[in-house]
Amino acid sequence: MHELSERLGKQVDLRFTGEATELDRGLIEKISDPLTHLVRNAVDHGLETPEARRAAGKPDTGSLRLKASQRGGNMVIEVSDDGRGLDRAKILARAAAHGIAVAPDADDQTVWQLIFEAGFSTADEVTEVSGRGVGMDVVRRNILALGGAIDLQSRPGQGTTVTVSVPLTLAIMEAMTVGIGGQVYVLPLATVVESLSVEAGALHALPGQGDTLRVRDDYLPVIHLARVFPPPDGTTGTGAIAVIVEADGTYAALLVDELVGQQQVVVKSLEANFRRVPGLSGATVMGDGSVALILDVSHIVRRSGSRREAQRQMA
Amino acid sequence: MQQHGYRASWQPDQAATKADLREFLTFRLGAESYGIAILKVQEIRGYEQPTAIANAPAFIKGVINLRGVIVPILDLRVKFQLPMAKYDEFTVVIILNVAARVVGVVVDSVSDVLSLPAEEIRPTPEFASTTFDTRYITGLATVDENLLILLDIEKLLTGADMALVDSAVH
Numbered sequence: 001m002h003e004l005s006e007r008l009g010k011q012v013d014l015r016f017t018g019e020a021t022e023l024d025r026g027l028i029e030k031i032s033d034p035l036t037h038l039v040r041n042a043v044d045h046g047l048e049t050p051e052a053r054r055a056a057g058k059p060d061t062g063s064l065r066l067k068a069s070q071r072g073g074n075m076v077i078e079v080s081d082d083g084r085g086l087d088r089a090k091i092l093a094r095a096a097a098h099g100i101a102v103a104p105d106a107d108d109q110t111v112w113q114l115i116f117e118a119g120f121s122t123a124d125e126v127t128e129v130s131g132r133g134v135g136m137d138v139v140r141r142n143i144l145a146l147g148g149a150i151d152l153q154s155r156p157g158q159g160t161t162v163t164v165s166v167p168l169t170l171a172i173m174e175a176m177t178v179g180i181g182g183q184v185y186v187l188p189l190a191t192v193v194e195s196l197s198v199e200a201g202a203l204h205a206l207p208g209q210g211d212t213l214r215v216r217d218d219y220l221p222v223i224h225l226a227r228v229f230p231p232p233d234g235t236t237g238t239g240a241i242a243v244i245v246e247a248d249g250t251y252a253a254l255l256v257d258e259l260v261g262q263q264q265v266v267v268k269s270l271e272a273n274f275r276r277v278p279g280l281s282g283a284t285v286m287g288d289g290s291v292a293l294i295l296d297v298s299h300i301v302r303r304s305g306s307r308r309e310a311q312r313q314m315a
Numbered sequence: 316m317q318q319h320g321y322r323a324s325w326q327p328d329q330a331a332t333k334a335d336l337r338e339f340l341t342f343r344l345g346a347e348s349y350g351i352a353i354l355k356v357q358e359i360r361g362y363e364q365p366t367a368i369a370n371a372p373a374f375i376k377g378v379i380n381l382r383g384v385i386v387p388i389l390d391l392r393v394k395f396q397l398p399m400a401k402y403d404e405f406t407v408v409i410i411l412n413v414a415a416r417v418v419g420v421v422v423d424s425v426s427d428v429l430s431l432p433a434e435e436i437r438p439t440p441e442f443a444s445t446t447f448d449t450r451y452i453t454g455l456a457t458v459d460e461n462l463l464i465l466l467d468i469e470k471l472l473t474g475a476d477m478a479l480v481d482s483a484v485h
Contacts (some may be wrong), residue, residue, distance in 0.1 A: 099388070184367070190445075228369070229369035229370070232367040268385045270385055272384070273384065273385060273386050273418060274378065274386075274387040274416075275414045277368055277371070280368075283366070283385045285383060285385075289377060290366060291364060291366040291378050291385060292366065293378075
């Protein structure tokens with residue numbers, strides 16, 4: 001940290017609050033990299049040089065705050081600086097260069113979300129853009145993979161705050177249980193946007209593309225879970241319910257037979273005694289002692305090849 | 316696992332006890348009796364319906380909850396391509412500790428625990444390709460005029476074709 005600020009010729013006053021907040025050890029290991037990244041970004045891109053700060057009428061020493069607190073079952077970590085903030089015009093220009101369509105009058109939140117886009121910000125591009133996007137897509141993906149969320153607030157000239165919230169423990173997860181061909185599977189509730197019943201005729205087959213489902217004004221790619229995970233009894237499932245999920249910024253409709261319920265589940269490893277199974281992130285023991293498998297939604301959506309990005313209006 | 320070619324004889328086990336007596340749990344798969352080193356065995360349970368894992372090979376029946384631990388269940392009868400792998404009240408699961416994992420294997424029935432002196436264990440004849448590699452057989456023994464096939468269960472379960480462990484263990 002000190003090394004970093006010296007190298008960049010910036011003076012930083014780093015303050016921690018809420019150090020006493022306790023966290024699952026496994027989570028600490030997983031969250032330390034993204035957090036380091038955020039801190040480096042704040043110093044590198046957020047805080048100005050002492051000269052620039054003086055010119056802007058701010059004290060020479062930039063302020064960087066790391067604040068941890070507990071909110072419900074979540075750990076909330078804020079990384080805030082009083083630097084120059086995100087540069088809206090440059091982000092929009094960068095988005096245009098990347099072919100991402102954004103209305104010029106989009107609100108700030110929408111614009112800030114752009115820096116989380118994959119490929120939006122490789123190092124050389126964004127450092128010069130003065131944005132803080134070095135690998136923000138990676139940071140976001142890591143946080144989402146932990147079942148967490150990341151949010152960003154920024155005001156030009158006043159600084160930027162990145163808020164990361166992650167569940168206090170990786171072992172317990174809010175989950176939706178669904179039935180596919182007589183088997184029960186678990187979906188992390190954090191990935192579920194909504195669920196709806198599929199009306200007859202609501203599915204449309206695109207030539208050579210698989211099915212699509214209209215949800216209000218959007219056409220979402222459809223993933224028949226009974227085809228991805230064929231039931232052992234050879235049935236094909238009814239696919240009567242569509243669960244709309246969001247993973248890595250992509251929306252998709254997962255077809256299941258029924259919604260079983262919503263509950264907290266204790267996540268157990270499949271790998272401990274078995275192996276990694278593509279499409280599954282683990283297993284859990286249900287109330288009756290049986291094992292239910294936890295779906296790796298982002299893997300399923302990714303592997304289905306049915307990416308549909310820039311669906312932000314749904315959120 | 317790479318050792319091909321001529322096998323002189325069985326390989327001595329580190330579990331060899333006094334007077335070179337080795338203890339085996341014997342069980343039946345189809346018409347044959349098999350023996351595995353007793354030290355690999357954690358417990359024996361009745362068969363319960365596991366949760367199937369889609370797209371897994373047929374001999375992987377799924378996973379069960381063994382006192383809060385997720386344990387994969389393999390059916391050796393399917394693996395050995397034995398006919399009539401039925402599941403009834405006599406179907407038994409042997410829970411094994413192999414390669415730092417807990418794994419359950421389904422067998423037709425568990426027979427006995429017996430001690431065999433090392434000199435009674437005969438080398439395995441070499442065959443051309445069979446349903447499974449003879450290198451998983453550590454030797455043959457005759458017990459009460461019946462053949463007992465001694466398996467290296469650890470090697471068998473961790474073999475590449477079992478899809479049990481990740482090929483790239485990290």
